[in-house]
Amino acid sequence: MKTLTKAATTGLLFGVGGVYLALVGLLEMMQARPIVFGAVNLGQAVLALLALACGVVAARDAGPAFARAGAGLLGGLVAGALMALLQVIVATVPLQGMFIAASPALRNMLAFGFAPGPGALAMLLGGGIGGLAGAVLAVTLPSLRRAIVAGAAAVVIAGVFQELIQLMMQYEGIIGWIRDFVYTWQGLRPQGAVAIFVIAGGTSLVLSHRSSADHVPSPDERRRRRFISAGVALLVLVLMPLLAGAYIGEVLMLVGLYILMGMGLNLEVGLAGLLDLGFVAFFAVGAYTTALLTSGSSIGLLHLSYWEAMPIAVLISILGGVLFGLPVLGVRGDYLAVATLGLGEIVRIVVLSDFAAPLLGGPQGVLDIPKPSIGSFELGSPVKLFYLTLVCAGVAAFIAWRLENSRLGRAWEALRDDEDVAQALGVNLIRSKLLAYGLGAAFAGLGGSIFATMLGSVYPSSFQLLISINVLALIIVGGMGSLPGVVLGAIALIGLPELLREFGEYRYLFYGAALIVMMRWKPEGLWPSEVRSRELHAAAGEAEPVAAMEPG
Amino acid sequence: MAEASLLLCRRLTRRFGGIAALTDLDLEVAAGAIHSIIGPNGAGKTTVFNCITQNLSPTSGEVWFRSERIDGLTPDRVAAAGISRTYQNIRLFRNITAIENLLVGMHLHVHSHWWGAVLGTPHTRREEARAHAEALKLLHFIDLAGRGDLLARNLAYGEQRRLEIGRALATRPKLLLLDEPTAGMNPHETSRMMAFIQRVRAEFDITILLIEHQMRVVMGMSDRVTVLDHGAKIAEGTPAEVQGDPAVIEAYLGVKSAAPAAARDHAASLLGAAASER
Ligand SMILES: Nc1ncnc2c1ncn2[C@@H]1O[C@H](COP(=O)(O)OP(=O)(O)OP(=O)(O)O)[C@@H](O)[C@H]1O
Ligand SMILES: [Mg+2]
16 A cells, blocks of 8 residues: 555645646757657667656555556556646646646647547557556566667767767768668667667667676776776867867867866865855855956056966966955865855955956957967867867866865865864864865866956956856765766766757756756765775885884 | 873863853873763763864864864864764775775875976876885775775765774874774674774874763773763773772663662663772
8 A cells, every 4th residue: 555655645746847848848949859860869869868866765665566567557547647737738738828838839749649538548558568667677587778878878879969979970881881770860760779779779788798707896996997088088088179160179178178167176075074155255266366367458567478378377366266265264064165165256246346347358359369379270169179178187186186186175075074173183273274275276277367368358257156056066966075976977967058058048957957867866866976095005105115014 | 281191171161052061070181191071962972072173163162182282173174183083973085996095095195286286297106106015004904905996875885984994094184083993893793893993002102082972892991981961071090990880880870779689780781891800
C-alpha cells in the first residue's frame, strides 16, 4: 500500500514537472531541435526521460522485482495521465490568454500528432511504458544499465550538437564518409543513431568489464589516467576552434574567461571559505585599468601597448582585492556574502557616477582599446585571443595548484574549517585573508584585462552582479576547491547554454535547476576536490627517503 | 616575575554582560608541572583557557608568560609565544586529512612564502620536506601512523582527541593547555589518555595545564591542583591538600551547611581514593 502511494505521488510530481515544462514553453521549443532527424526530437526525448526517471524513482525501495515493476508502471501512468489531461484541456479550453505556450502545436506534440482522444490514450500508455522501462532499467545489471545510458547519452549529444559536429567533419575521405553515413545536412540519420548507440554502449560495456575484474587502480595508475585525460581535454580545447570555426572560438573564449575567474574565486571561496559576491569588481578593475592605460581615445592615459598594460592591470587588481578585503576582515559567513555584495555594487556604481565620469567615461565607457600583438602578429580574432586566454588559464591553474599545496593553502583550508582554531595555531588571519582576496583578484583582473581587449571597449553595464553569481555557481557545480571542477563547471554552465542559444531565455531556469539538483544529489560537485594523500606520498620534491619517519 | 613560574595570571576577570565568569583569579603555573584546574560545571575553567590564549580578552587583569605580558596580543601571537591548546569539544579541521591538520599546526615553523611555493624554489621544497618528515614523526607519536591520509572527521573519537593534542604539539609549545581531554571516554580509554599525557610531558619537556572533570585523572597525575567555583579560586595545593578541603567538598556537593556524613563520604570518594586513607 505504501509502495503504491509512493509510486502515485512520484508520478504526480513528475507529471507536474512535465506540465510545468510544457506551459513555460520549453517543450515546444525543444521540439525544434531534432535528435534523430525526422524521428526523435529533444522535446520527445525529454518527455521520455521524465517517464524513465519517474519509473526509476517510483520503483526505488519497492521491494521484490514485480513490486518494483508495478510501482514504476503506476508512477509512469500517473505522470502520463497528467500530461494527457493537459493535452485534452489545451484542446478544449482556450488557455492561450494565460499561457502563451498552450498552443495547438504543443497539443499536437503532446498527442503525438493524434486527435485529442487517441492522443490522450497514447500519452497514458507512453507514460506507463516509460515508467515500466525505468523500473526495469533500475534493476538490470549495473554494467548493462551504464552501457544503455552511455549509448543514449551519446546519441543525444551527437543529435543535439549536430551542426557543430558536422562543422568539424568538413573533410573528404574517411571522415567525410563517416559524416555522410551518420548525418544528413539536417541532422542525425537513424542508421547513424543506431551506430553511435552501439559503439558508445559497447565501449562502456568493455570498459566496465575491464575495470570490474577485481582491479582497484593503484594511486600511480589513477594519477597517470588523470594525467592522460587532462592531456586529451587540453588537446581538444586547443584543436576545437581550429576545427569548428570562429563561433566555437568565441564560446570557448568566454568559457576561458570564466575559468580564469573561477580559479580566482576558487582560492577565496573554495579554499579560504570566504564567500564573495562582489567578485565582479576585480574583473572590472582589471578591464578598466587595461582600458585606461591602452585606449587611443582622449580618455586614455598612457597609450601603452597591451603587454605593458596587462601586468599593471593585474597589480592594480591585487591592490583592489586587498583594499576590498580590509573592511570585511572581521565579517564572517553569511554576513560576508552580503557585505561583499554591497562592495561589488559600490564599484559598479562609482564607475557609472558623474563624479568619476571624466576619468572613467561614465556610461559611455572607454573605447578604442588596441589588440595585443606579438611582433607584427596581431591577436585580432576571438580565436587567437582564446589561445591567449587558454595560456593564462593554464598559468592560473598552475599557480592555484601550487598554492593549494603550500603552507598558505593549508592555512586557507584551516581558516575555512575553523577560523578561531586556525588563529590559535598561529595563522595570521589578516595576512591570510588579504592574500586570498588579493590573489583571487589577480586572476579576475587578468580575465578583465583580456575581456577589455577582446571587446575593444568597456562599459559599466558589462560588470553586473550576475557575473559574480555565475562564477560562484560554476564553482559550486564543479566542486568547491577543485581545479578540474572549475573547468567542468565553466563548460557546463557557460559553454553549454551558449551552444544551445535558442534556450537563452531559460538559461537561469537551467541554472537554478542545476544548482538544486547538485545540492540535493551531489553536493560535492561534478569533480570534487580530492583528498590529497600526503602520508604515503612524500611532499613534492622531497629529497631524502622516508627513513626519517622513525620517532626520535 | 619569579623565574620558576612559566605562566602567571593576576586578578584575571572576565564578565559576560552581568555574569562574572571569572573574578580576580590569581594563578601561577610552575615550569615543567602538570597543573590541573577542577571545578563544577560553569565554574569558569574554560574561560580561564580562553583568557590565557586571548580567544577572549580578559575584562581586567594581567597574563604573563615567560616574563612577558601576553594579554592584549592576538591569539596567533600567543601561539608564537609558546602556548597551544585543545578544546573541550574537539575542534579539528574536519575536512582536511589528519596529517594536514598537523601541518597546519606547524604553520609557525614552516618558513616559506607563497611566491616560493608558486615558483617551487629549492628552499620551499626543503621546508615542505622537513615539515612533512616532522609531521610523520608526530603522527607516529600520537599513534596514528597509517591513518594520516584519512579526513579528520572520519577518525575515531579517541584518535581525534590524540590528533588534536598532536596538532597543538606541532606548534612546539612551552605550555600546553588541555581542556577535558578524557571527556566522553570509558575508564579504559581514560587510563590510556592519562598515560599518553604523561608521555607527552616526558618527551616534549613541556608544561601542562589541564582541565579535568574526572577526579581520578586529576588526583593521579597532577603536581598541583587549583579548584574554581563560581569563577573564583576556592582552594589550591597538592592533590592531597585539595582533597581534604571542606570548601572543595562543599562546592562539589553544592551545599553550604555541614553535609550529612554519607554525602560527605561520597564526595570524598569522588575526589579520590587518597581521601579514604586518612
Ligand atoms: N562566550 C560566552 N558568552 C556568554 N557566557 C559565557 C560564554 N562563555 C562562558 N560563559 C559563561 O561563563 C560561565 C563559565 O563558563 P565556562 O565555560 O568557563 O565553564 P566551565 O568551568 O568550563 O564549565 P564546564 O565544566 O561545563 O565546561 C558559565 O556561566 C557560562 O555560561
Ligand atoms: Mg569548560
